[in-house]
Amino acid sequence: MTTYLIAGGCGFIGSNFVHFLLKRQPETKIIVVDNLGFAGNRANLDGVVDSITLEVEDICDFEAMTRVYQHHQPEVVVNFAAESHNDRAVATPSDFARSNALGCQNLLEVSRRNPVRRHVHISTIEVYGELGESQEWFNEASPLNAKTPYSAAKAAGDMFVRAYMQTYPEMDIMLTHCANNYGAYQFPEKLIPLVITNVLRGLKAPVYGDGLQKRDWLHVRDHCRAILAMIEATCGDIPAEAATDPSKLPIYDISARNELTNLDIVSQIIRLLGKEPSEWIEHVADRPNHDRRYLISPARIETELGWEPKVDFETGLEQTVRWYLDNQAWWAAILERSGSLQFDWSTT
Template identity: 60%
Template structure:
């Protein structure tokens, strides 16, 4: 019976992965790790709590994580744990560096000290920075060009994982970069659940600036399937040429090639709830340093590992809106526990801190 250690398991994508893993492998032993930060919710894994071992721990704490590895001896590790909200990273970057950079290194170090069969570090399209309008997409060969506190902390983690890959090739450590995810159990302060839960409470959908920031969207279960494929892929040794060509490293970009603006997302949500977008969408001050556009190319994952997304975007969006409509108890409890966000961006400038 395989032992999986999944971090960030009480967050959005980690919880979806744990649910899916138990469908694929009902006998798997799942060690679910989370420190239950502002984005972690035990209710996300409540339906499977009797089938997992839950460990509340900080992935940036080497002694705690090494002890967990030695106690459970995982075969497979997936590191989803991260601080993930760009807006919050602007207000307080330090927690992001700790979880996303130091945490990535500590997890890699544990898999070196207590060897595993394979380890996937989950990262994001955002490490590539902003895509110019003239370019079709990023690929695994694109330089890391992160420019927000969130994406820079993830890029720092990525660099460390790449260093482990190259320095300790026997470790079987892999890295993924995924497009924006949508689906059940996403924290209600993120764009799609925020839009749905606002409208269901009689509030307008806030859209930053002109709303023409463009994102690449993928259903969360397609992301989970891709991560699982990467985790179990028989990839062979890393070639020498990878030293100067990151496209040859065990790095996979994940996307359904589905580019949508934030304004279009707001329109889709409002119309799915049977309302008129012009009455239910309001434009608010943009956040500082907001990436304008990003899209990535999943061709390597498709050709080398045979992965394909299974969700059609419009249908999956309609199902997602229905999920939040039908699971009001879930998001009301989350909002009651975590509170709601309202940023005054003038307060994040250095002068305002004095």
């Protein structure tokens, strides 16, 4: 029976991973660490609270995290904890630098001083920056070229992860970059749940600018399967060539190669809700410095670990819309607590 420490387990992907792990390994011991920040939500763990331990702590707090490690003795650490919303990062970049860069380093340091079997850090496709129209995709060898406050903070975290991998070879660290996730429990300020919850409340769906920004969509269940495949994989020593070639480090890019424009996605959701997109879409001012395109290649994780996505996009989107229809109390409570989650860039 493995003891997992899941940092950020009250957020969207972290809570999905907790539910997923408990289904796959019901006997497993899970310690969730979360500071219940803006997007943190205890209700994401409803139904499993009796099977886990929740520690309300901040990953930036060295003493608190050391106490948690010494008390629970985790064997595997998965760090999902981060400030995650690009819009919010434009408004409050320092919060993002703190959790995504310093928090990442602090947790690595706690794992170094209180050794664990494996430390997995969850990063993002966005650290590679914007993909040009003539480029095929990014992969693990691509340079980091973050240009937004969110992705810059995540990229700073990535650099610490790479540095720890190479400086402390006794540690067993893995790093992921994943595409945009969708599925149940996503905080309703993100595109897919924002559109669903707006339309269900009789409000139009906001589309930034022309809506032709392209994103790479991955179902959260496929993401959870990829992370478990990584946890179960053997990870050899870091080869000397990694010093000049980051693709030799244990880094995996995770994508289902679903490239779609925001306008396509929003239109599909509105149709699934039985409405006519032209009547429900409202083009609004774009976020400053909005990346136009992301796409990564999952070739390495497919070849080395045998992972492949199983959820096709149409089915996954339909199930996601159904989940928000069936769980209106879940998102209504968030909206009541947080107020409007829509950003208005025309006033900045």
